[in-house]
Amino acid sequence: MTFRYDPFEQMNRLFEQTRQSVWDGVDTNVSVEQTDEGYVVMADLPGFEKEDIELQFDDGVLTIEGEVAVDETAGQATHRRRRTVHERLSIPGPVLVDDITASYHNGVLEVTLPTEEDAGDTHRIDID
Template sequence: MFDLMPFGHNEKSLFDYLDNFERSFFGDAFGGSVSQFRTDIVDKGDKYILQAELPGFAKEDIHIDVDGDYLVIHGEHNAQVEENHHKFVRKERRYGSFSRSFNIANVKADAISASYQNGILELTLPKKEETPPPTRQIDIK
């Protein structure tokens, strides 16, 4: 099915096609892009490993909160106001904020740990131990 997608000459994958579609549809709204950061989640048996691409962020600009059964990752790039007004030939770097939520109903929320290195945020999400539902016998009257 994907080989039927009409890719342009600059689009090398489905992701490029979708990113370009999003930019053309929304234009400069929301700072030029409404896309969220890219995330991989791997099931390691007793835990999940979530890796999120956040290049260019300072660790202090990333906030991770647990809100009920949801993990919320929020970050913000602040625009740097420069004294010198340069005449840019091209400016692609954007500033703004992002927020993304993940359902963690089957995760031990109090045991989540995080690290940030080389633009990759990595969260270790230990799974809750699965307890089988209680069984009981029902007497017939």
């Protein structure tokens, strides 16, 4: 078995580490699936509490925002930094705004957006 060194893979890994250290962002690993009833959005948000996350649906766009303070201890020094997330997802079909649901368990946010033919308006979404 031969191992081939890939400098581009190492470069991508370094860029990603730099981006995370500079922006203190969170990689949300968001997925959107279309079902017979509408759309299901899944986002990995480890370390957040549901109270730290704000969801809003406005004019066909689902916005996921959150912020949490993280304390890191190394020896006797404690460092505090903020972790933030900001995702905006365009939902291609009309959505039944009053029937949008969201749940958050074990660091995974799941938002269900049922569709209909005529929908619209802004709606704040509570997380269960």
